[in-house]
Amino acid sequence: MAKVGIIGVGQSKFVRAFNGSIRELAFEAFKEAMEDAQLTAPQIDATIVCSAPEYDKQRSPSGVFAEYFGLNPQPTCYVESLCSSSTTGVRLAYSLVKSGLHDVVLVAGFQKMSEISSAESQERMGRGADIQWESPFGTMMPSYYAMFARGHMAKYGTTSEDLALIRLKSSIYSALNEKAMVRKPLNPEAFQDPANPLNNPISSPLLVRDCCANADGASCIIVASEKKARALSARPVWIKGLGSASASVNLVGRDHFHGLAAAEEAARQAYRMARIKPADVDVAEVHDCFTIAELMAYENLGFAKPGEGVELIRAKETYKEGRIPVNVDGGLLSKGHPIGATGGSQVRTIVLQLRGEAGPMQVKDASIGLVHNIGGVGIYANVMILGRE
Amino acid sequence: MAEREIDNRFCKFGTVSFTGLTRVNDFIDYLEQGKVMGTECKDCGQKYFPPRADCCKSLASDMEWFEVTGPGTLLSFSTLSYAPVGFGPELPYTIAVVGYGEYKVFGRIDKSIPVEALSVGMKLKTTACRLSEGKVSYVFQAA
Numbered sequence: 001m002a003k004v005g006i007i008g009v010g011q012s013k014f015v016r017a018f019n020g021s022i023r024e025l026a027f028e029a030f031k032e033a034m035e036d037a038q039l040t041a042p043q044i045d046a047t048i049v050c051s052a053p054e055y056d057k058q059r060s061p062s063g064v065f066a067e068y069f070g071l072n073p074q075p076t077c078y079v080e081s082l083c084s085s086s087t088t089g090v091r092l093a094y095s096l097v098k099s100g101l102h103d104v105v106l107v108a109g110f111q112k113m114s115e116i117s118s119a120e121s122q123e124r125m126g127r128g129a130d131i132q133w134e135s136p137f138g139t140m141m142p143s144y145y146a147m148f149a150r151g152h153m154a155k156y157g158t159t160s161e162d163l164a165l166i167r168l169k170s171s172i173y174s175a176l177n178e179k180a181m182v183r184k185p186l187n188p189e190a191f192q193d194p195a196n197p198l199n200n201p202i203s204s205p206l207l208v209r210d211c212c213a214n215a216d217g218a219s220c221i222i223v224a225s226e227k228k229a230r231a232l233s234a235r236p237v238w239i240k241g242l243g244s245a246s247a248s249v250n251l252v253g254r255d256h257f258h259g260l261a262a263a264e265e266a267a268r269q270a271y272r273m274a275r276i277k278p279a280d281v282d283v284a285e286v287h288d289c290f291t292i293a294e295l296m297a298y299e300n301l302g303f304a305k306p307g308e309g310v311e312l313i314r315a316k317e318t319y320k321e322g323r324i325p326v327n328v329d330g331g332l333l334s335k336g337h338p339i340g341a342t343g344g345s346q347v348r349t350i351v352l353q354l355r356g357e358a359g360p361m362q363v364k365d366a367s368i369g370l371v372h373n374i375g376g377v378g379i380y381a382n383v384m385i386l387g388r389e
Numbered sequence: 390m391a392e393r394e395i396d397n398r399f400c401k402f403g404t405v406s407f408t409g410l411t412r413v414n415d416f417i418d419y420l421e422q423g424k425v426m427g428t429e430c431k432d433c434g435q436k437y438f439p440p441r442a443d444c445c446k447s448l449a450s451d452m453e454w455f456e457v458t459g460p461g462t463l464l465s466f467s468t469l470s471y472a473p474v475g476f477g478p479e480l481p482y483t484i485a486v487v488g489y490g491e492y493k494v495f496g497r498i499d500k501s502i503p504v505e506a507l508s509v510g511m512k513l514k515t516t517a518c519r520l521s522e523g524k525v526s527y528v529f530q531a532a
Contacts, residue, residue, distance in 0.1 A: 122473050132411065133439040136403020136526070137484055137497050138469065138476035146467035147486065154465070154509035201470040204504075251486050252438065252493035257465040 005229030005236035008037025008222035009348035014336035017114035018216035033220035045102035050085035051340030082375035087343030087382035093223040110218040111338035143203040144377040149292035151257025156307035163291035174330025181336035215336030219344025241274030241385035260378030263300040278302030285346035287374040343373040412442035428452040460512040460532035461487040
C-alpha cells in the first residue's frame, strides 16, 4: 500500500500581536515550507486553509491565500475544527493524496487573535461550546478545562502544584525555541509567591499559570504521495497512523470529567493504523492549552495509566531526556496557541525531530513521533503518528 | 401554546442569550411557572436534558415534557474570576454539572452556598429562578 509523506514544514514566529495582515502572516509559514520542500507554486496541486473562523474578519480566507501564495488556478478550500483545525487539514490532505486525486497538497493554518480584546476572544471562544444551553451561564474556555481539572483532582488527588510542574517544563523548552512567544524560563519559586500574577485565579482550580496565552501565528505542512515524496524529498517523514473522534459539545453528554474520551478513541485508531504501542513513541506533541490538558493527554494516549500521569511529570519522564519527551518545543502553554496554526506547528516540531533537525530541542534518535491536537474541550480530537520509515 | 409570528421566547434564557428561536421554547414558559423541564421521546423513552425537539435514537420528533426533580450529584464545578463580555457584574460565579443518572444538567450554583462548602459528590437540586429584566434561568441549590 502506497504511503503518504510530509515533505515540507514551515511556521511563522508565534507572537502576541503580528504587525501585518493574515495573508502576510500565513505567507511567512508558506515561504518556509516551500523552501524547506524546495518546491515552486505549480508543483502544489491543492491547498487546504485552516483556522477557527470566529476570530477572522476575512470571510473564506482560502481564496485570499491561494491568490497571495500564487496558487491559482489550483483548487483550494477551508476547513475548521476549532483548535484542531490544521490537523484536520492534514487528515484531509492525506485522504486527497491517498485517493489519488492529488499528488501534493499544502495545508496552511493560521490565526490572528490580536485584533479583538481578550474578553471578546474568550466570549467568542466560549461560543465554540453550546451557545443555546451553556453560554447563557457565562462560560469561557478556561472554565470548561477547569471542570476537568476539578474532576481529575477529585478522582486522583492531583494538585495545583502538580499542574505547575507542567507549566515549568513548557517554559524551559520554549526558551530553546526561536519560534516561541515566551522565551524566558520560569523560576519554580515564582509559583510560591502570592504576589506573582501567575498565581492569580482564572477559573478554579486553574490559575493564570495553567493557561496558554493567545497568540498570532501561522503554520504550513506539505503532504505528498509516496512516489512524489521520494522523488522530491531527501528526507520525507511518513504519516503512519491517523485517528480522529468527536464527543458531545455540551458537557452533560460526557461520561466523566477526568479525561477526554475523544482523545482516547483517536489514539486507539492511530495506534492501530500505525501498528505501534504507546511505548513505541519516541517524542510527542500534545495539546496543552491548559496544564490539565497535558496531564490528561499522558493518560488518554496511554503514556501513563489513568491517574498516574502525575508520576510522569514529577519524575521528569516527559522532559527531553525522559522516557517519553512531551512538548519539548514549549507547547501551547509557552510557545503560544494561535488556534488554527497550532496543529500544523505540532506536526512541524515532530517532523523536525524525526529528521534530526530540532536543534537544542532534539530528542536523541527519535524515529516515531505523535501529535495530539484537540478542538474545544475534547469536542474534536486528532491523533497522528509520524515515522522516519 | 398559540402560534406566534416570531417565537423568540428563548431570548429570555440566562444572563445573555445567544439564540432566540428553538422548537423547545416551551422550556421558557415552564421556567416562568417554576419548573425545570426536559423532554422524553414518546417513541423510545429516551430522556433529554437540556430538552431536545428531536430524538437521535428513534429519529422521532414527538416528545413529551418531564420535570427535573429531586437531588442530583455534583459531578464537577468551577468558580470564575474572569467572565466573558456581559457577565462581569455577576462575578464571581460557579458553573457546575449535576448528574441525575439518566441525564445531567449544566448550570450555575446558587450563591447561597459558599464556594468552600462545595465538593464533588455532594447532593444538589435544580430550581427555576428569575433574573433581572424579565429573564429566567435555573440554579443548583442545597438539596
